[in-house]
Amino acid sequence: MTHVDGLARCGVLETPHGVVHTPAFMPVGTAGTVKGILHRDLHELGAEIMLANTYHLMLRPGDGRIARAGGLHRFMGWPAPILTDSGGYQVYSLRTRRTIDEDGVDFRSHLDGSRQRLTPERATEIQARLGSDIAMSFDECTPYPVTRDEARRSMELTARWARRSRKRFLALRDSPDPAMVTNPGQLQFGIVQGSTFADLRQESAQKIRDVGFEAYAIGGLSVGETTDELYETAAVTASWLPKDRPRYLMGVGTPANLVEMVARGVDMFDCVLPTRNGRNGQLFTRTGTINVKGARYAEDDRPPDPGCRCYTCRHFSRAYLRHLFVAREMTAATLNSLHNLHFYLDTMKRIGEAIVLGTFETFRQAFQKALSRR
Amino acid sequence: MTHVDGLARCGVLETPHGVVHTPAFMPVGTAGTVKGILHRDLHELGAEIMLANTYHLMLRPGDGRIARAGGLHRFMGWPAPILTDSGGYQVYSLRTRRTIDEDGVDFRSHLDGSRQRLTPERATEIQARLGSDIAMSFDECTPYPVTRDEARRSMELTARWARRSRKRFLALRDSPDPAMVTNPGQLQFGIVQGSTFADLRQESAQKIRDVGFEAYAIGGLSVGETTDELYETAAVTASWLPKDRPRYLMGVGTPANLVEMVARGVDMFDCVLPTRNGRNGQLFTRTGTINVKGARYAEDDRPPDPGCRCYTCRHFSRAYLRHLFVAREMTAATLNSLHNLHFYLDTMKRIGEAIVLGTFETFRQAFQKALSRR
Numbered sequence: 040m041t042h043v044d045g046l047a048r049c050g051v052l053e054t055p056h057g058v059v060h061t062p063a064f065m066p067v068g069t070a071g072t073v074k075g076i077l078h079r080d081l082h083e084l085g086a087e088i089m090l091a092n093t094y095h096l097m098l099r100p101g102d103g104r105i106a107r108a109g110g111l112h113r114f115m116g117w118p119a120p121i122l123t124d125s126g127g128y129q130v131y132s133l134r135t136r137r138t139i140d141e142d143g144v145d146f147r148s149h150l151d152g153s154r155q156r157l158t159p160e161r162a163t164e165i166q167a168r169l170g171s172d173i174a175m176s177f178d179e180c181t182p183y184p185v186t187r188d189e190a191r192r193s194m195e196l197t198a199r200w201a202r203r204s205r206k207r208f209l210a211l212r213d214s215p216d217p218a219m220v221t222n223p224g225q226l227q228f229g230i231v232q233g234s235t236f237a238d239l240r241q242e243s244a245q246k247i248r249d250v251g252f253e254a255y256a257i258g259g260l261s262v263g264e265t266t267d268e269l270y271e272t273a274a275v276t277a278s279w280l281p282k283d284r285p286r287y288l289m290g291v292g293t294p295a296n297l298v299e300m301v302a303r304g305v306d307m308f309d310c311v312l313p314t315r316n317g318r319n320g321q322l323f324t325r326t327g328t329i330n331v332k333g334a335r336y337a338e339d340d341r342p343p344d345p346g347c348r349c350y351t352c353r354h355f356s357r358a359y360l361r362h363l364f365v366a367r368e369m370t371a372a373t374l375n376s377l378h379n380l381h382f383y384l385d386t387m388k389r390i391g392e393a394i395v396l397g398t399f400e401t402f403r404q405a406f407q408k409a410l411s412r413r
Numbered sequence: 414m415t416h417v418d419g420l421a422r423c424g425v426l427e428t429p430h431g432v433v434h435t436p437a438f439m440p441v442g443t444a445g446t447v448k449g450i451l452h453r454d455l456h457e458l459g460a461e462i463m464l465a466n467t468y469h470l471m472l473r474p475g476d477g478r479i480a481r482a483g484g485l486h487r488f489m490g491w492p493a494p495i496l497t498d499s500g501g502y503q504v505y506s507l508r509t510r511r512t513i514d515e516d517g518v519d520f521r522s523h524l525d526g527s528r529q530r531l532t533p534e535r536a537t538e539i540q541a542r543l544g545s546d547i548a549m550s551f552d553e554c555t556p557y558p559v560t561r562d563e564a565r566r567s568m569e570l571t572a573r574w575a576r577r578s579r580k581r582f583l584a585l586r587d588s589p590d591p592a593m594v595t596n597p598g599q600l601q602f603g604i605v606q607g608s609t610f611a612d613l614r615q616e617s618a619q620k621i622r623d624v625g626f627e628a629y630a631i632g633g634l635s636v637g638e639t640t641d642e643l644y645e646t647a648a649v650t651a652s653w654l655p656k657d658r659p660r661y662l663m664g665v666g667t668p669a670n671l672v673e674m675v676a677r678g679v680d681m682f683d684c685v686l687p688t689r690n691g692r693n694g695q696l697f698t699r700t701g702t703i704n705v706k707g708a709r710y711a712e713d714d715r716p717p718d719p720g721c722r723c724y725t726c727r728h729f730s731r732a733y734l735r736h737l738f739v740a741r742e743m744t745a746a747t748l749n750s751l752h753n754l755h756f757y758l759d760t761m762k763r764i765g766e767a768i769v770l771g772t773f774e775t776f777r778q779a780f781q782k783a784l785s786r787r
Contacts, residue, residue, distance in 0.1 A: 070736070070737075070740045070742060071733070071736065071737075071740075072737055072742050072744045073744075074742065074743060074744070075743040075744065075747075076744070077724075077744060077747065077748070078728065079724065079728075095740075099736070099739065099740060100711065100732070100736045100739075104711065104712060104732075107712060108712065108714055108730070108732055108733075109714075113714075114730070114732065114733055114736075115733060116728040116729045116730070116733060337474065337478065338478060338481060338482065340482055340483075340487075350451070350453065354452065354453075354490040355490045356482070356488070356490070358474070358478075358482055358488065359445070359482075359488055359489060359490060362444070362445065362473070362474045362488075363444075363445075363446055365473065365474075366444045366445075366469075366473060368444060368446050368448065369448060369449040369743050369746060369747070370446045370447075370448070370449065370450070370451060372743060373449075373451065373743070373747070374451070
């Protein structure tokens, strides 16, 4: 870490395709593209790293095809860092379409119903073929709510899977077969589970640290728990993770969440909110959200977020964005998503600057106060 | 005109929002946005003028609302020239939903079925409120095929409507009411009809010239006639139009069409092909079209059009574009449309350069020969 302010930290993560400055927000490019956004706009917005989903890519176009194209960076035309998840969360979302056993997960593709299988070894191999800069260990995303016994069982399964993921990862690293390993410098992050039980989180953190990864993630949150549970669980988990490695909170969250999580020692985030909500007309602003669908904006010639410097806010009115949305124009989704990604990435930048200046607590209070103004 | 090479011409059209260099291709921004393409990308591609559809905008968001926003340029955030059509062609496309009489057209909105009416006066007023730089006179787009008698009847109706359109236009110009006229420097183009009958085209050109517009358009083509009929009709019509004014062929066409039409004295074009076909996976290249849907491209790591300098071709492979198309990602439409618009606008630029150099005929032959290579 380069700067620390309370529990909030700034750091630099080195990857084979460049550095990532933390705290970092990773736009989600599920199928190898952020929905509605061109790569060059992501670069312009200051995105240093993109997340892509192993589950989606293994099914379509297939990890073999991507490996033959020279790996995910070349296939996508994205030269900067990429993090791939392990597929665990997507498989968890399938619910009725999957069965879990000690060895791994059987599931049916959401695309064609075909039978598929993921194990810690296979999830690791697929990510090796994709050649992402950061691979995630294969975990079971514990559902919420869950009994303590079930949370323990699930957490222990994730720990065993973490060992197997790491073992396979190290084996591939030690004898790199170009047909299997696209990016020899790939890093692998372990994932802590344990639901909202602080002691299970502590135990999980210890087990996953014992396996030994380049860095660690907090999984199993943003699955229905309350905001207080999210904050407390992430905070306690972060406290048990190494101080000198980035901590990645998976799938979180709103702008307010990001600021609170940095305040509790988290460094990396990914979330579909800026793009998904943008497609639904919702814009994040410093004073809360607005939805441009609203009839009240039909003749509102103000920018979505006065004072925002993004392309959308510099050039377009709420009335125009509403018109594009109502007319079902693709550019509605693109302009809304551009603004939202700008807001997220700019928020991370402002957080980072405040940490460097040692004024993070002041920033945090001002940020949260402004959000509640609307 | 600044340069002439055979019948092909280069010129500069001055409008209140800037100059347009001809020959010019106008991307179609039906509802106030080119589908899937941001304005800044259009500027980067070298588009100097956009077309917008009066029919769509009068229904949604409404010309009154756009006028209150300060006109179409301000509403859309597009500071460059805009041409609006008169609504005649869209009403023609409605077929079963409209009835035509001497005074105008009754039709039902495709959006909500509401009863609407367009007359030459009303189409002119709506365009005055929109404040486009170039308004079109209200015409009847003669269907194809049609009997000679029917073509004459329709052509004569269009001539009477042209007189009424111009009369209303001049009245608005002479006593500009800010509530009615958003852009006092607006130009108005007349439209020649006459189906594929050369003598009717000549007669129509004479009638429309007698009305007196800033420039003239060739309407009623690209409605089902053969390519030979298109070329011959446009050529004969162009020959009857003033030499010192741009000639605009409405709704045409393929890249090959554009080159052949410039060779016959046409200066301006609009067409949905680059964007509509882009959304369907079809890419225009110097050696013909390809459709990235094709399974044959699944592992084709070549750019869509080797040698093309557009953003899409410089960064992405056919395999990636196919993947985005198959995955129904919006960026598929955007990247394909970007390439196609680049191809169209670049073709116009190359045509213009050849005319200036006096090598247009050589360019034309090489262009058409390359197209047939695939």
